[in-house]
Amino acid sequence: MLLGSSFVFVCDSDFSVIKNGGVVYENGEIIEVGIFEELRAKYQNLDSRFYEDSVLLPAFINAHIHFEFGANHFHFDYGGFPQWLSSVMKNRDDVLDKIDSIICDEISSQLECGVGSVGAISSYGLDMQALAQSPLKVVYFNEAIGSNPAAIDMLFSDFKARFERSLALSSSTFFPAIAIHSPYSVHNVLARHIINIAKANQSLLSTHFLESKAEREWLSHGKGWFLDFYTNVLKIPNPKPFYTIDEFFELFSGLRAVFVHMTNATQSELRATLDSHHSIITCPRSNKLLDGKIFNLNALRSATKSTQCKAFDVDSLDSANLDSARIALASNSPTSSTIATHHHTTNHLAIGTDGMSSNFNLNLLDELRAGLLCMDTNIENLAKELLLMATHNGAKALNLNNGILQKGRLADFAIFHIPHITNSTQPHLHFIMSAQKVSTLILSGKVIL
Numbered sequence: 001m002l003l004g005s006s007f008v009f010v011c012d013s014d015f016s017v018i019k020n021g022g023v024v025y026e027n028g029e030i031i032e033v034g035i036f037e038e039l040r041a042k043y044q045n046l047d048s049r050f051y052e053d054s055v056l057l058p059a060f061i062n063a064h065i066h067f068e069f070g071a072n073h074f075h076f077d078y079g080g081f082p083q084w085l086s087s088v089m090k091n092r093d094d095v096l097d098k099i100d101s102i103i104c105d106e107i108s109s110q111l112e113c114g115v116g117s118v119g120a121i122s123s124y125g126l127d128m129q130a131l132a133q134s135p136l137k138v139v140y141f142n143e144a145i146g147s148n149p150a151a152i153d154m155l156f157s158d159f160k161a162r163f164e165r166s167l168a169l170s171s172s173t174f175f176p177a178i179a180i181h182s183p184y185s186v187h188n189v190l191a192r193h194i195i196n197i198a199k200a201n202q203s204l205l206s207t208h209f210l211e212s213k214a215e216r217e218w219l220s221h222g223k224g225w226f227l228d229f230y231t232n233v234l235k236i237p238n239p240k241p242f243y244t245i246d247e248f249f250e251l252f253s254g255l256r257a258v259f260v261h262m263t264n265a266t267q268s269e270l271r272a273t274l275d276s277h278h279s280i281i282t283c284p285r286s287n288k289l290l291d292g293k294i295f296n297l298n299a300l301r302s303a304t305k306s307t308q309c310k311a312f313d314v315d316s317l318d319s320a321n322l323d324s325a326r327i328a329l330a331s332n333s334p335t336s337s338t339i340a341t342h343h344h345t346t347n348h349l350a351i352g353t354d355g356m357s358s359n360f361n362l363n364l365l366d367e368l369r370a371g372l373l374c375m376d377t378n379i380e381n382l383a384k385e386l387l388l389m390a391t392h393n394g395a396k397a398l399n400l401n402n403g404i405l406q407k408g409r410l411a412d413f414a415i416f417h418i419p420h421i422t423n424s425t426q427p428h429l430h431f432i433m434s435a436q437k438v439s440t441l442i443l444s445g446k447v448i449l
Contacts (some may be wrong), residue, residue, distance in 0.1 A: 002048035004036030009057035011391040025411035028445035059116025059412040061394030066355025114414035114438040141179035188242040211261040270303040279397035286354035351389040383429040415440040
């Protein structure tokens with residue numbers, strides 16, 4: 001099958017864009033990417049379709065999402081991490097009671113905004129069966145949580161049971177993984193047990209880390225709001241942090257992990273994360289609602305070794321006819337044949353919506369728009385970076401074989417009809433501003449929507 005559209009976003013590291021481009025795929029994999037008419041002449045035996053006034057790009061990857069709190073409607077408080085966490089502790093049972101009626105709707109909403117893959121964090125396993133049976137590609141992070149030393153055996157037993165259930169559901173679209181909730185909520189003895197299971201199964205790991213000023217103060221100095229929380233709420237006498245910041249980070253040594261949030265990380269901590277080949281996931285709206293901060297993209301740039309713009313590598317797309325497809329979006333002409341070689345951000349930063357406990361919807365398009373408006377950087381370059389976070393970088397973070405239009409990658413595409421986009425000289429920016437609902441969603445070569 002050959003599909004084409006007014007613009008094709010390849011979502012490689014240079015953010016290559018093909019005007020009137022096309023993608024050939026067969027048996028669920030991409031065969032070739034290039035100019036639509038040239039591909040149609042080459043593959044005359046294939047069915048083809050061209051989408052006018054549309055953008056074709058890799059299906060989005062919502063790299064960090066909690067489905068289990070989808071029933072939240074005004075149960076939780078915002079404006080500060082301590083008050084939010086207190087409200088979650090108080091009201092979470094009421095929210096979880098209503099989960100069954102919500103999960104399928106949340107899965108549908110992901111598909112409708114062009115998401116084909118998710119990194120789903122599950123604390124209770126309540127969403128496991130529905131996600132395993134969904135069209136989504138799911139990296140399913142079984143989450144360990146618990147700080148009471150007297151309950152470690154019970155907590156570990158519960159975790160192992162959930163993890164084994166998820167392993168039994170493993171498939172070409174469902175990938176069990178492991179999450180350690182956070183350094184303030186998981187006892188170090190429990191965490192070591194979990195890490196041993198991750199090593200034995202070579203599992204991808206996830207954790208919430210340095211999400212708030214309160215967390216940093218607790219890990220660094222053993223005081224502040226968490227001292228009061230452990231003393232007066234959890235009734236633990238003379239509480240101490242389970243780890244320093246460095247000790248928690250060392251837990252993941254030799255493993256692949258995604259560190260979520262990191263809004264209160266220093267530049268050296270960001271550098272250490274990248275040096276260890278981990279990924280970072282940002283959730284802009286959640287971070288703003290809970291701690292009043294957005295991830296510092298400029299600090300991450302400074303932590304990343306400077307990367308010079310490089311010439312476009314045709315072989316990276318395995319298409320001999322891409323030369324005429326290259327365009328420079330900085331040019332006033334939408335038919336310019338010069339490639340835009342923007343490469344300003346690390347390829348280790350992905351994006352997610354978090355959950356309804358800390359957001360007002362789980363629409364990744366809205367998350368991209370929030371990032372566009374809140375992150376402090378050049379808006380045209382940022383639009384490219386955000387789209388890479390939601391595609392190529394998300395695939396890298398979750399170890400998925402999609403997120404880029406490249407030979408041998410899975411045929412996971414989202415096509416959006418956007419009136420008048422054909423005339424745009426900034427289609428990447430106008431796409432984020434205007435895209436609302438996917439027109440066609442194809443996952444592993446199968447039409448889902």
